[in-house]
Amino acid sequence: MFRQFRSEVADALGDALASLDLPTDDLGIERPPDDMDATLASSVAFRLAGEVGAAPPSVAADVAEAVDVAGYDYLAAVDTAGPYVNFHAGERYLADTLDAAAADPDYGTLPDRDASVVVEHTSANPTGPVHVGRARNPIVGDAVANLMEYAGYDVDRHYYVNDAGRQMAVFTWAYERFDESDLDTDPARDRAEYDLVRYYRKGNAFLEEADPAEVDAAEEGISAILQGLEAGDEETYERVGEVVDTVLGGMKECLARLPAEFDEFVKETRFMRDASTDEVAARLKETDQAVYEEDAWQLELDEWGIEKNLVFLRSDDTSLYTTRDLAHHEWKFANYDRAVTVLGEDHKLQADQLGATLELLGNDTDRLGHVIYSYVNLPDGKMSTRRGTGVMLDDLLDEAIDRAREAVESRMDDRIRDDDLTAEDVERIAHQVGIGAVRYDIVSKQPAKAITFEWEDALDFEAQSAPFVQYVHARCAGILSEAAAAGVEVPGVTADADGVVDVDALDVDGAVFETEAARELLREVARFPAVIETAADDLEPHTIATFTREFADAYNAFYRECPVVTADDEELRAARVALVAAAKHTMANALDVLGVEAPESM
RNA sequence: GGGCACAUAGCUCAGCUCGGAUAGAGCGUCGGACUUCUAAUCCGACGGUCGUGGGUUCGAAUCCCACUGUGCCCGCCA
Numbered sequence: 001m002f003r004q005f006r007s008e009v010a011d012a013l014g015d016a017l018a019s020l021d022l023p024t025d026d027l028g029i030e031r032p033p034d035d036m037d038a039t040l041a042s043s044v045a046f047r048l049a050g051e052v053g054a055a056p057p058s059v060a061a062d063v064a065e066a067v068d069v070a071g072y073d074y075l076a077a078v079d080t081a082g083p084y085v086n087f088h089a090g091e092r093y094l095a096d097t098l099d100a101a102a103a104d105p106d107y108g109t110l111p112d113r114d115a116s117v118v119v120e121h122t123s124a125n126p127t128g129p130v131h132v133g134r135a136r137n138p139i140v141g142d143a144v145a146n147l148m149e150y151a152g153y154d155v156d157r158h159y160y161v162n163d164a165g166r167q168m169a170v171f172t173w174a175y176e177r178f179d180e181s182d183l184d185t186d187p188a189r190d191r192a193e194y195d196l197v198r199y200y201r202k203g204n205a206f207l208e209e210a211d212p213a214e215v216d217a218a219e220e221g222i223s224a225i226l227q228g229l230e231a232g233d234e235e236t237y238e239r240v241g242e243v244v245d246t247v248l249g250g251m252k253e254c255l256a257r258l259p260a261e262f263d264e265f266v267k268e269t270r271f272m273r274d275a276s277t278d279e280v281a282a283r284l285k286e287t288d289q290a291v292y293e294e295d296a297w298q299l300e301l302d303e304w305g306i307e308k309n310l311v312f313l314r315s316d317d318t319s320l321y322t323t324r325d326l327a328h329h330e331w332k333f334a335n336y337d338r339a340v341t342v343l344g345e346d347h348k349l350q351a352d353q354l355g356a357t358l359e360l361l362g363n364d365t366d367r368l369g370h371v372i373y374s375y376v377n378l379p380d381g382k383m384s385t386r387r388g389t390g391v392m393l394d395d396l397l398d399e400a401i402d403r404a405r406e407a408v409e410s411r412m413d414d415r416i417r418d419d420d421l422t423a424e425d426v427e428r429i430a431h432q433v434g435i436g437a438v439r440y441d442i443v444s445k446q447p448a449k450a451i452t453f454e455w456e457d458a459l460d461f462e463a464q465s466a467p468f469v470q471y472v473h474a475r476c477a478g479i480l481s482e483a484a485a486a487g488v489e490v491p492g493v494t495a496d497a498d499g500v501v502d503v504d505a506l507d508v509d510g511a512v513f514e515t516e517a518a519r520e521l522l523r524e525v526a527r528f529p530a531v532i533e534t535a536a537d538d539l540e541p542h543t544i545a546t547f548t549r550e551f552a553d554a555y556n557a558f559y560r561e562c563p564v565v566t567a568d569d570e571e572l573r574a575a576r577v578a579l580v581a582a583a584k585h586t587m588a589n590a591l592d593v594l595g596v597e598a599p600e601s602m
Numbered sequence: 603g604g605g606c607a608c609a610u611a612g613c614u615c616a617g618c619u620c621g622g623a624u625a626g627a628g629c630g631u632c633g634g635a636c637u638u639c640u641a642a643u644c645c646g647a648c649g650g651u652c653g654u655g656g657g658u659u660c661g662a663a664u665c666c667c668a669c670u671g672u673g674c675c676c677g678c679c680a
Contacts, residue, residue: 026620033623043622046660056660084623125680165680268680296678307604307676314678321680345674348606374607374673411642433642445615448607450673457614464615464628467642479639538619546616549627556643565639580639602642 001074001097001526002039003533008075009040009087016066022048038086039093039523045083056083089523094513097526098575101582108528108589110536113152118332119145121342122255122262123160125167126247128197129189130254131390132453133383134344136373138260139442139595141342143541144371146593148340151536156263156336160328163244164268165321169225171196171247172240173218174203189394193250196243197385204386230318232273240269254394258439258595271327277319280327280361284312287360304356308349312357322350326357333363340369340539345448348372371539373447379454391453397435403459404434408602421601429602436466436596443594444545466596469548472555473591473598476584479564481600483577518579521558524551525586532593541593548590555583 006029014024028043045060052059060080067078067085076090101107121141124134142157149155162168178199187194207215228236248265255261271277281297284290289300295315301308312323332339343351351370359365377383383390408429412421421429441458445451461467513519528547535543564580567573588598 028622030620030622034626036623041623046622049660082623162680167680294678298678305605311678316678318678320678345607347675347680349675350680352606372607377673407642441614446608449615450608460614460629461642462629465642468628471640471642475640475643482639540619542616546627549616553627559639560644563639567639601640 002530005074008072039089040087042085060085094522101525102578107585110152115337116154117338118156118336119340120158125162128385129193130393131383133376135393142260142595143443147536150532159262159265161267169222171200172243173221174199191250193247271324276327277324301356310353338367342371345374374450376451400438401434405430432597432599433467440466469552472552473587474602477600479580517558517561521554524554528586544593
C-alpha cells in the first residue's frame with residue numbers, strides 16, 4: 001500500500017510542479033517526523049524558493065494548491081506545514097492495508113521478480129568448529145538470503161568450500177600422520193569437527209616445533225597433496241575430500257542450530273577439475289592488462305584504482321585461490337542473474353580485485369553484490385581456529401539457551417500471570433529466545449561496525465533485543481487464540497489456527513480507524529513491504545530489525561489503548577481482531593527475514 | 603608508508619546511500635502503572651560541541667577536504 005501511495009504522491013506532485021512550469025527532477029519526497037500527521041512530505045519548496053522568488057512557505061502553499069488529488073486511490077489530501085508540503089492518505093489506504101495484511105500470512109512478500117540470485121555466505125575453511133568471530137557471516141548471510149526471497153527473487157544459498165589450499169593439505173597430512181594417541185586433548189564436544197580439529201592443531205604445532213629434518217619430510221607430504229590436486233589425481237581428491245567432508249559435516253550441524261541451511265556446498269576443486277580455471281587463466285593472458293613479471297603471470301589493475309598487481313598464475317604455472325574464484329564467479333553468472341557474497345572485511349581487497357577482473361573478462365559486474373562485515377573480536381585479541389583461541393558458536397548458543405531458560409522460569413515465579421506453560425513450552429521458549437537473541441543482536445547492527453565480543457552484551461535479553469519484538473508476536477497470538485477460544489462472535493471475521501483472518505465481510509470503514517494508536521499501527525503495517533524492498537535493494541537486513549522495533553512501539557501503544565476481545569461493540573471487536581492478525585503477520589514475517597523465531601507464547 | 607572502513611548520550615546502537623521539521627531508541631539513574639486481551643510491557647524525568655578543524659549550501663550528523671583515534675588489508679597464502 002505504501003509503495004502505491006508513494007508512487008501516487010510522486011505522480012501528483014510531479015504533475016503539480018509541471019503545471020506551474022517548475023522543474024520536476026527532484027521531488028524531495030521523504031517521511032515526515034513521527035509526531036507529524038502526514039504519511040509523506042516534500043521539501044521541494046526550499047529548492048524552488050530561489051527560482052520562484054518567494055519564501056518557501058509561500059511556494060509550498062502554491063504547490064499544495066496545484067496538486068490535484070482526484071483520481072488517486074490512496075492520496076486523499078494535501079496541505080502544508082510551513083515550508084513542507086504534506087500528503088495524507090485516505091481511509092481506503094488503511095482499509096486496503098488491513099484487508100491485505102490480515103488475510104495474508106505471507107504479507108510483505110513482494111511480487112515475483114523473475115530473477116534468480118545466489119547468496120554465498122559463511123564459506124569458512126573447513127578446519128574446525130565455527131567460532132563467534134565468524135558467526136556474523138551465517139547470521140547476516142542467512143538474513144540477506146531471506147530478504148531477497150521476500151523481495152521476490154528466486155534464491156539459492158551457497159557455501160563455497162576452500163578445499164584446494166595449503167590449509168587443507170596440512171590438515172589431510174596431519175590426519176593421516178597422527179593417531180589418537182598422539183593427541184593430548186579430548187574433543188571439546190562430541191562432533192566431527194571438534195574431533196578432527198585436534199589433528200589440524202597438532203599438525204600446525206608440529207610444523208612450528210619439530211626438528212628441521214622432520215619438518216622437511218612433512219612439507220614433502222603436504223606438497224605432494226597440493227601437487228596431486230593440481231594434477232587432477234583422483235586418489236588425492238578422495239584423501240582430502242574425506243577430511244573436508246567430515247569436518248564440514250560437523251560444521252553444518254552447528255550452523256543448522258542458527259538455523260542456517262544451504263542449497264549447495266560448492267567446492268573450489270570443482271573449478272580445477274572441470275578445467276574452467278585453466279580456461280580463465282588462458283583468457284587473462286590475452287588481455288592488455290596481463291604482464292609476465294618475475295616469472296609469474298600478473299594483471300595490472302590500476303585502471304580500477306588497484307595499485308597492487310594480481311598474480312593469477314604462479315611461476316610453476318599453477319593457479320591461485322583468486323584464479324579459481326574467477327572461474328567460480330563466471331559459473332555463478334552463467335547460472336544466476338545476480339550473485340551476492342557476504343564476506344569479512346579482510347577479503348575486501350580481494351573482492352575488489354575479483355570485481356575488476358570479472359569486468360576485464362567481459363562480465364556485467366552490476367550483477368555482483370557484496371555485504372562486507374567487520375570481524376567479531378575478543379577483548380584480548382583475535383579468534384583463531386589454528387591456535388585454538390576463541391569462543392565457539394556452539395558454546396554461545398548453549399549459554400544463550402540456558403540463560404533464556406532461567407529467565408523464563410524466574411519470570412513465571414515472579415509475576416502475576418495465568419501461565420499454563422508446560423515443560424515443553426519452557427524449553428521451546430528458551431530456544432526461541434536464546435538463539436533469537438544471539439541472532440538479533442548481530443543482525444540488527446550495521447555489519448561494517450566492529451564488534452568486541454562480551455558475554456554480558458551478547459546475552460543481554462533486556463536491551464533492544466529479540467524478546468522485546470518476539471513478545472509483540474506472542475501478544476498478537478494470545479489475543480487471536482483468546483478471541484477464538486472464547487467463542488467471540490465476530491461477524492465475517494474468523495481466526496483459524498494459523499491466525500489467518502477472513503475479512504471478506506468486514507466493514508472496514510468501521511470504528512477501528514477512530515483511535516490514533518490503531519491508525520498508527522496500520523500505517524506501520526502498510527510500510528512493511530516498502531521496508532522489505534528498500535532493505536533488499538541496499539542489501540541491508542539490519543533495517544528490518546530497526547523496523548521491528550518501531551513496529552513494536554506502535555503495537556504496544558495500540559495494545560495499551562485498544563482492548564480487542566473486550567471491545568465495546570462487535571464491529572469494533574471484529575475490526576481490531578483483523579488488525580491484530582495483520583500485525584501478527586507483519587511481525588512474523590519481519591522476524592522470519594531476520595531468521596528469528598516468532599513464538600506463539602512466551 | 604599506501605588503501606578501505608568506522609567515530610552520534612555514561613554504555614550499546616539507529617539515523618548518513620538520496621542534505622530538510624526539535625538528532626531518535628534501549629540499558630543505566632530517578633519517579634510512576636499489574637482486580638485489565640501476557641508487566642520479557644508501558645508512562646514520565648534526567649542525559650548530546652553528532653571525533654576535531656575547514657569547505658559547499660537557504661539549510662550539514664548526512665556531501666567534500668584535512669587532521670586525530672580505532673579496526674582491517676597491502677603474499678607466487680586461503
